[in-house]
Amino acid sequence: KNSSFNAGVDNTHLLLLEKEIDLLRSLSHPHIVRYYGFTVEGSKVNIILEYVSGGSISKNLDTFGAFNENHVRRYTIQILQGLDYLHGNNVLHRDIKGANILVENSGRVKLSDFGASKLVQNLASATASTSTGLKGTIPWMSPEVVKGQSVDRKADIWSLGCTVVEMLTAKVPWTYCDEKGMCDDGQQDGSGWPYSLLYKIGVSEGGPPYPSSVSADLKHFLSLCFQRDPKARPTAAELLSHPFISPPSAPAASRTN
Numbered sequence: 365k366n367s368s369f370n371a372g373v374d375n376t377h378l379l380l381l382e383k384e385i386d387l388l389r390s391l392s393h394p395h396i397v398r399y400y401g402f403t404v405e406g407s408k409v410n411i412i413l414e415y416v417s418g419g420s421i422s423k424n425l426d427t428f429g430a431f432n433e434n435h436v437r438r439y440t441i442q443i444l445q446g447l448d449y450l451h452g453n454n455v456l457h458r459d460i461k462g463a464n465i466l467v468e469n470s471g472r473v474k475l476s477d478f479g480a481s482k483l484v485q486n487l488a489s490a491t492a493s494t495s496t497g498l499k500g501t502i503p504w505m506s507p508e509v510v511k512g513q514s515v516d517r518k519a520d521i522w523s524l525g526c527t528v529v530e531m532l533t534a535k536v537p538w539t540y541c542d543e544k545g546m547c548d549d550g551q552q553d554g555s556g557w558p559y560s561l562l563y564k565i566g567v568s569e570g571g572p573p574y575p576s577s578v579s580a581d582l583k584h585f586l587s588l589c590f591q592r593d594p595k596a597r598p599t600a601a602e603l604l605s606h607p608f609i610s611p612p613s614a615p616a617a618s619r620t621n
Contacts, residue, residue, distance in 0.1 A: 385399075385402055387455065388413070390453065391449075391450075391453070391455070393445075393446060393449040394445075394472065394474075395442050395443070395445050395446030395449070395472070395473060395474050395475060396446050396449065396450070396474060396475050397413050397414045397416065397466060397474045397475065397476040398413065398414035399412075399413055399414075400412045400413065400414065413476070414474070416466035416467065416468055416474055416476070417468060417469050418466065418467035418468050418469050419466065419467060420462060420463050420464070420465060420466050420467065420476075421439065421462035421463075421465045421466075421467060421473065421527070421530075421531065422461070422462035422463040422530070423463075424467060425462060425530070425531065425534040426534070429534050430531070430532055430533055430534040431531045431532065431534075433532075433578060433579060433582060435531070436528060436531045436532060436582075437608065437609065438471065439465070439467075439473050439531065440524070440528055440531075440608075440609065441604070441609055442472065442473045443460070443465060443473060443475065443524060443527065444524070444600045444603055444604050444609065445600075445604070446473075446474070446475040447460070447475070447520055447521075447524065447600040448599075448600040448601050448604065450475070450520075451517045451520070451599065451600055456515070456516070456517060456519065456520060457475060457520050457523075458500050458515075458519065458520070459477060459500045459501055459504070459523070460475070460504060460520050460523035460524055460526075460527055461501055461503075461504045461523065461526070461527055461530065462527055462530045462531065463477075464476050464477040465527070500519075500523065502561055502562060502565075503526065503536045503537040503538050503539070503561065503572070504522075504523045504526040504527065504530075504537060505519075505522075505523070505565060506518070506519040506522035506523065506565075506594070507522075507565055507566050507592055508594055510562045510565045510566050511566055516594065517599065517600075518594035518595070518597040518599075519594065520600075521589050521597045521598065521599070521600065521603070522571070522589060522590065522594075522597065524589055524600075524603075525571050525585075525586050525589025525590050526571065526572060528574075528582075528585075528586060528589070529571065529572050529573075529574045529586070532574050532575060532578065533574060533575065537571075537572035538561055538564065538565070538572040538573075569592070570587070570590045571586060571589065571590030574586065579608070581606070581607045581608040581611070582608050584606075584607070584608070585603070585606050585607075585608040585609070588603070588606070589603075
């Protein structure tokens with residue numbers, strides 16, 4: 365992947381690019397897209413990322429349709445391992461969704477696109493490991509993000525839950541209509557998302573709808589991801605021990621660090 369910004373147009377873009385470069389340089393994990401370097405061509409600065417041949421999860425959903433539960437489990441384990449690594453290094457991804465998770469031909473998945481990521485400073489204060497700002501993609505955003513509240517690693521856990529729903533339905537979260545007809549058909553704003561969606565995320569009791577036919581373990585897993593109070597959501601490490609991820613008859617999912 366080659367990402368370019370015109371440094372001569374907007375210094376803000378250049379500063380954001382420099383932050384992304386510094387962030388990517390510090391990351392090395394089997395489920396994180398590798399950073400290889402950067403080039404400067406006139407007014408443009410290019411960052412060069414690992415090429416992943418299988419495309420993104422969202423592309424695969426468009427091609428093959430919704431994934432079965434076992435397929436969702438295999439990918440979710442790897443996403444959690446990548447998130448556990450990021451969070452262990454004080455990094456928030458802030459835009460977890462199918463389009464930002466790439467798939468190798470072997471089936472290994474890698475978290476990508478850290479343009480909206482933030483390295484969280486390890487400050488000994490009440491606001492340590494938090495940040496603010498509306499960053500990410502609306503249907504995958506957590507309630508605290510859409511409300512403009514302080515955000516920590518638990519926002520990524522909500523977005524992970526939305527990505528699981530995306531894999532189960534092959535639809536953008538909140539646009540799947542369940543058997544009760546729960547779906548969003550509100551007025552579109554300039555970004556292509558309904559005005560009502562931000563409000564719905566902010567006030568709904570749970571997360572986006574998904575098929576009721578999924579297993580009890582998966583329902584419980586999603587209920588934990590969609591806890592309204594971020595403090596009540598598990599960490600990525602804790603979710604790796606959940607029965608949906610590591611059924612009693614199977615060995616616990618190993619953490620790849």
